[in-house]
Amino acid sequence: MTTAIVRALCVRLQNNMFTQELNAVYILWLRQIKRYYRARSRVIGSFAQPLLFLFALGYGLGPVYAQAGKGNYIDFLVPGIISMSIIFSGMFSGLAVIWDRQFGFLRETLVAPVSRLSIMLGRTLGGATIAFGQGVFIFIVSLFIGFHVQNWILVIPAFIMMFLIAILFTALGTGMASRLEDIQGFQFIMNFLLMPLFFLSGALFPLTNIPTVLMYIVAFNPLSYGVDALRALLVGTTQFGIGMDFVVVTSVAIVFMVLGAYLFSTIEA
Amino acid sequence: MWSTVSASPIIEVIHLSKNFGEFSAVNDISFSVPKGEIYAFLGPNGAGKSTTIKMLTTLLRPTKGGVRICDVDVLQHPSEARRLFSVMFQEPSLDDELTAYENLEFHGVLYGVPRALRHERIDELLEMVELADRRHHMVKGFSGGMKRRLEIARGLLHHPRILFLDEPTVGLDPQTRNHLWEYVHVLNKSESITVFFTTHYLDEVDQHAHLVSIIDHGVIIADGTVDSIKKETHTDTMESAYLSLTGKMIREEGGDNSNRSRIMRAFAK
Numbered sequence: 001m002t003t004a005i006v007r008a009l010c011v012r013l014q015n016n017m018f019t020q021e022l023n024a025v026y027i028l029w030l031r032q033i034k035r036y037y038r039a040r041s042r043v044i045g046s047f048a049q050p051l052l053f054l055f056a057l058g059y060g061l062g063p064v065y066a067q068a069g070k071g072n073y074i075d076f077l078v079p080g081i082i083s084m085s086i087i088f089s090g091m092f093s094g095l096a097v098i099w100d101r102q103f104g105f106l107r108e109t110l111v112a113p114v115s116r117l118s119i120m121l122g123r124t125l126g127g128a129t130i131a132f133g134q135g136v137f138i139f140i141v142s143l144f145i146g147f148h149v150q151n152w153i154l155v156i157p158a159f160i161m162m163f164l165i166a167i168l169f170t171a172l173g174t175g176m177a178s179r180l181e182d183i184q185g186f187q188f189i190m191n192f193l194l195m196p197l198f199f200l201s202g203a204l205f206p207l208t209n210i211p212t213v214l215m216y217i218v219a220f221n222p223l224s225y226g227v228d229a230l231r232a233l234l235v236g237t238t239q240f241g242i243g244m245d246f247v248v249v250t251s252v253a254i255v256f257m258v259l260g261a262y263l264f265s266t267i268e269a
Numbered sequence: 270m271w272s273t274v275s276a277s278p279i280i281e282v283i284h285l286s287k288n289f290g291e292f293s294a295v296n297d298i299s300f301s302v303p304k305g306e307i308y309a310f311l312g313p314n315g316a317g318k319s320t321t322i323k324m325l326t327t328l329l330r331p332t333k334g335g336v337r338i339c340d341v342d343v344l345q346h347p348s349e350a351r352r353l354f355s356v357m358f359q360e361p362s363l364d365d366e367l368t369a370y371e372n373l374e375f376h377g378v379l380y381g382v383p384r385a386l387r388h389e390r391i392d393e394l395l396e397m398v399e400l401a402d403r404r405h406h407m408v409k410g411f412s413g414g415m416k417r418r419l420e421i422a423r424g425l426l427h428h429p430r431i432l433f434l435d436e437p438t439v440g441l442d443p444q445t446r447n448h449l450w451e452y453v454h455v456l457n458k459s460e461s462i463t464v465f466f467t468t469h470y471l472d473e474v475d476q477h478a479h480l481v482s483i484i485d486h487g488v489i490i491a492d493g494t495v496d497s498i499k500k501e502t503h504t505d506t507m508e509s510a511y512l513s514l515t516g517k518m519i520r521e522e523g524g525d526n527s528n529r530s531r532i533m534r535a536f537a538k
Contacts, residue, residue, distance in 0.1 A: 016381075023378050023379075027374075027375055027378040027379060031364065031367065034367065035366045038366055104361055104363075105362050105363065105364050106362075107328065107358055108363075108364075108376070109379070111327060111351055111356055112351060112376075112379040112380060113347075113352045113379075115348070268323075268328060269323070
């Protein structure tokens with residue numbers, strides 16, 4: 001009898017704790033969203049770069065691409081630019097941990113009575129939601145400049161893939177930021193990690209007939225599979241196969257989440 | 270005046286040490302803070318004050334030794350311990366891009382304060398710190414004093430048993446400083462919250478504290494009541510007692526930017 005009561009109490013306590021962890025995830029998510037839409041200049045800035053790439057490359061290289069007998073460059077380019085907006089925004093949101101450290105707010109979350117896992121999860125989901133939203137925005141804009149969706153049903157799995165890419169890069173950014181002391185490291189990551197990942201993912205140009213060394217880099221770049229999946233779903237061309245794409249992106253996203261959560265849990269301030 | 274003080278310690282520090290590589294920042298310190306006290310923790314720059322507070326508040330893992338707060342082992346059960354205290358760091362830890370109300374709401378959700386109670390307390394606390402009319406203003410527009418008041422309100426939202434204040438009055442004008450101490454006394458009396466604070470303004474110790482420890486080079490060099498320390502050193506103010514115990518040399522300290530800027534500020538005076 002007593003044990004039953006004790007057990008019931010424990011279960012209730014656990015439920016409460018679980019609810020509290022979920023609430024923590026929610027409030028951290030909400031904070032990211034609020035901060036994002038309040039920073040107008042940041043919102044505009046975050047769209048400017050991918051749109052510039054879309055217009056400049058789309059119209060600039062389109063004729064060259066067509067002359068090479070490859071078809072419509074906009075159709076090729078759009079999945080790449082969607083990915084670009086997602087990875088830059090996701091990485092940026094993840095790295096925002098550095099700013100929170102600099103401005104002291106990180107400590108408020110680190111002394112709170114919730115697990116670091118929930119804190120990392122909330123932040124990552126918040127950043128990923130923003131990154132995903134930007135990807136959707138680029139997708140909509142691209143429809144107005146001549147992007148052809150081959151099958152509208154497949155837009156749904158394409159959106160799922162976009163969210164997975166967003167999670168992957170936000171988690172990567174969060175994990176890295178938990179090891180960086182200041183903002184200098186941020187530029188380094190942007191230039192030496194994110195840019196190469198982006199250029200060697202097949203986002204801007206087809207990665208066939210390239211040197212073997214580069215081919216290996218491409219094969220080890222998780223973004224290659226993300227871009228390939230979006231191309232498969234939206235345009236109907238694929239290099240690795242859609243199953244492979246989902247397996248790779250999902251597994252890497254999970255690995256980065258776990259790794260990021262671990263790194264985040266060891267932060268001392 | 271000290272009738273509310275009971276003998277049972279609310280904070281127990283047991284042989285606590287922290288090494289950073291070769292450097293021993295805190296070296297085997299032990300002390301205990303009785304419930305309901307206003308306890309001053311003093312020491313020159315780099316003596317180990319902030320390191321100790323960080324260990325007491327679960328932000329830093331000790332190299333050796335332990336801390337118990339209300340009989341909860343801080344290392345074993347950090348989340349439980351975190352619920353029991355509230356901490357105000359040297360630097361503000363508010364989110365500048367949220368409103369005053371949102372900062373409190375965020376804290377309340379993280380600490381699992383139920384919604385109805387949360388909103389009631391937020392209203393009360395904003396009244397108390399005289400920020401009710403600014404509740405929907407962004408924190409980035411607040412003055413230093415307003416931010417401090419908001420942090421006090423936030424720290425009280427989950428009804429902590431202990432308030433850790435790490436140099437709470439740095440950079441505040443005398444009016445705000447007095448105001449802040451008034452709050453602290455009210456809380457100490459009406460809610461019998463134990464207050465543990467550090468400061469470099471030693472007149473604050475004369476006026477507000479009852480018990481004191483002085484730490485230097487990572488070791489506690491004196492502790493007891495304010496009066497007993499003055500008596501032992503044959504001085505009549507805490508300032509002269511402190512100087513006779515710690516000497517008149519200016520201390521250097523490495524690493525921490527905030528500390529370096531504090532030293533710079535001290536020189537500029």
